[in-house]
Amino acid sequence: MAESSPTLIIGVMAVQGAFLEHQVALKGAAEQISQRPKLVVREVRHAADITSDIQGLIIPGGESTTMSLFLRRNNMEKPLEEWIGQKNHVTWGTCAGMILLSKQLEHQKEGGQSSLGVTDTLVSRNYFGRQVDSFEADLAITNPELLNDPHQKKEYSRGVFIRAPAVLEVNDPSVEVLAAMRLSEKDAPVVVAFRQGNVLSTAFHPELTEDLRWHRYFLNMVLSCS
Numbered sequence: 001m002a003e004s005s006p007t008l009i010i011g012v013m014a015v016q017g018a019f020l021e022h023q024v025a026l027k028g029a030a031e032q033i034s035q036r037p038k039l040v041v042r043e044v045r046h047a048a049d050i051t052s053d054i055q056g057l058i059i060p061g062g063e064s065t066t067m068s069l070f071l072r073r074n075n076m077e078k079p080l081e082e083w084i085g086q087k088n089h090v091t092w093g094t095c096a097g098m099i100l101l102s103k104q105l106e107h108q109k110e111g112g113q114s115s116l117g118v119t120d121t122l123v124s125r126n127y128f129g130r131q132v133d134s135f136e137a138d139l140a141i142t143n144p145e146l147l148n149d150p151h152q153k154k155e156y157s158r159g160v161f162i163r164a165p166a167v168l169e170v171n172d173p174s175v176e177v178l179a180a181m182r183l184s185e186k187d188a189p190v191v192v193a194f195r196q197g198n199v200l201s202t203a204f205h206p207e208l209t210e211d212l213r214w215h216r217y218f219l220n221m222v223l224s225c226s
């Protein structure tokens, strides 16, 4: 008899931002994974929603200042940090989520912003903001798993950047850079996607494109951790 498909419980922080788009993308991505996991998506809004049976968590884009205040006021910081710290849990931060996860921040709003202190990175908030608020760019993909994705053969992934951050410093060898780009010929490249252990961070918004490979990559991370 064929092995039954695994169930994956994925939490999506639903405080603000593109959490609905992430849910749609997750469903599409799950159908394309060979194990055909059964996906259960839970919206996370309260401390009580952060339960240990959730296997993967997405912290979406939005406004990191608002999100960090919301987390603090609702006593969600500590439970989130504890949840993220468990080795069978996988976390993905997109844009504001990348900011919230970084240990070091630059250009954060004064007094208003704390981080969950997870990734060994220096992330600059609104890094691209001075030039243009929003833009799209093709990102060169080198990671073999992302590159050999059977559903997306392109060597480039379309990145949608909305007042996006960038990683200016990587402070631990366990950080694997997944995508980098430069603002112009004159600028040094900055990291816009990376993985550190069970944490994935992207400065851009894959949930706003047709390219589901980042969601598949995330679900595969969850599958291999469970």
Ligand SMILES: NC(=O)CC[C@H](N)C(=O)O
Pocket: 060, 061, 062, 063, 064, 065, 094, 095, 096, 097, 099, 125, 126, 162, 163, 164, 165
């Ligand atoms: N699209 C986004 O998530 C923007 C992030 C925003 N610039 C912030 O500081 O939180």
